[in-house]
């Protein structure tokens with residue numbers, strides 16, 4: 284087998300921008316980065332032409348501070364992926380917290396929502412099911428886009444026919460805010476509702492969960508309910524009906540809501556808001572535009588991959604669900620993207636999102652979500668798009684810490700490789716291929732310099748110590764990821 288060419292990995296935190304590597308490269312394929320703002324003196328070495336690089340390693344040899352390592356493409360030097368130095372106390376605190384949470388998780392009572400109705404056209408049965416529970420008046424939480432294209436009209440007709448009273452609340456924005464929740468709460472009270480149908484993608488479902496949490500806690504604000512186990516009270520009768528195949532919110536303990544005043548996007552995490560009942564009707568997802576199919580599908584992939592590569596909290600149930608979800612996404616997402624009318628592909632993706640959601644509701648998500656949420660809050664980046672872009676970069680940055688787990692997922696998908704490293708790299712390469720086939724970008728150019736410290740602070744606060752990530756990151760690791768996101772090309 285031909286020896287694989289090694290390429291330079293430049294540590295953006297260490298590089299001092301002295302240009303020695305640039306002057307010595309025989310192929311002129313290195314350059315200094317352009318200043319990002321007026322007065323920016325922190326320019327660093329970067330490769331301007333990856334194809335021209337012959338892998339001679341001269342740049343690594345001449346760098347006076349050892350900021351360059353020659354690496355297999357797609358890999359990160361071990362000292363960066365698994366740093367031994369850094370904030371040791373912080374890392375120990377995270378791991379101790381997670382060990383305590385693992386024990387707590389056994390008493391948490393994770394459950395899977397009852398699928399009260401499944402299959403094409405099954406939404407029409409929901410009104411009778413609700414009436415049978417003794418609920419006669421519901422708030423239908425959805426969004427304006429869905430109402431305009433008539434996705435909830437079949438359900439509304441069925442409610443009219445069955446004599447179930449309802450009020451439509453559709454003032455939910457993508458990346459819903461606490462103000463959306465308050466408006467929904469008002470509608471619930473003013474109309475004497477007795478239960479909620481959460482109908483839509485993650486945004487209406489999370490807003491509906493927020494409304495339910497606020498009904499349970501009339502004197503608390505959404506920011507006060509965000510965090511872990513702050514709801515802890517029974518919520519009103521609640522039926523979740525997903526119309527995208529991504530977030531899995533119909534089966535998760537989370538409601539992700541942005542505080543309108545600060546743009547801080549954060550999650551309520553509490554088994555109390557895990558829906559008791561869900562309906563999976565693939566016909567509702569048939570009208571999803573290709574871009575939304577792609578990004579929400581990648582969100583589901585991200586849930587499965589983060590839950591599976593995390594350690595500590597998962598049981599075999601979550602691991603198996605994550606694997607099932609990855610296999611379904613591997614086999615069906617591109618089909619659903621290429622032909623939105625493929626009912627079988629739509630149905631498979633709906634189950635993939637459901638399993639992945641259930642997997643991460645105990646296994647947790649990780650740094651892809653923690654950083655992605657900040658981009659949703661600050662710049663309104665669609666959640667699934669943020670996930671698609673960030674996922675492969677985080678997995679690469681975790682390095683060898685995730686090779687065994689990613690190799691398992693590669694096996695599930697039938698990918699080949701001689702070692703677990705080979706398989707893991709094949710799996711990450713497949714994510715990049717999927718992204719490219721669906722026209723999704725490699726990186727982001729929306730991240731502003733002045734926001735970087737805020738992004739790191741919020742991401743760190745969201746993830747550490749709660750998420751049992753494979754490697755606990757400090758500030759520099761987040762900075763490396765942000766640099767990668769801003770400079771990524773396929």
Ligand SMILES: NC(=O)c1ccc[n+]([C@@H]2O[C@H](COP(=O)([O-])OP(=O)(O)OC[C@H]3O[C@@H](n4cnc5c(N)ncnc54)[C@H](O)[C@@H]3O)[C@@H](O)[C@H]2O)c1
Pocket residue numbers: 426427428429432434456457458459483484485486487489526527529530531532535536537538539567568569570571572575579582659666667
């Ligand atoms: N609660 C959780 O566990 C969880 C997990 C992941 C993400 N989220 C959150 O979910 C939100 C994102 O949800 P999403 O990705 O499902 O998108 P979304 O709910 O914001 O919907 C995106 C767009 O798709 C449209 N749409 C939805 N269903 C459609 C259909 N069937 N046909 C045509 N158009 C349709 C909507 O009108 C909207 O314009 C984010 O706020 C994210 O943070 C929550």
Ligand code: SF4
Pocket residue numbers: 290291307308309310311312313335336337338339340341342343
């Ligand atoms: S490995 Fe050689 S060709 Fe490639 S960037 Fe370094 S010095 Fe240039």
Ligand code: SF4
Pocket residue numbers: 293297298299300301302303304305327328345346347348349350351
């Ligand atoms: S020689 Fe090293 S420190 Fe100098 S620009 Fe290159 S990578 Fe940076």
Ligand SMILES: [Fe+2]
Pocket residue numbers: 530582583585586652666670
């Ligand atoms: Fe997500």
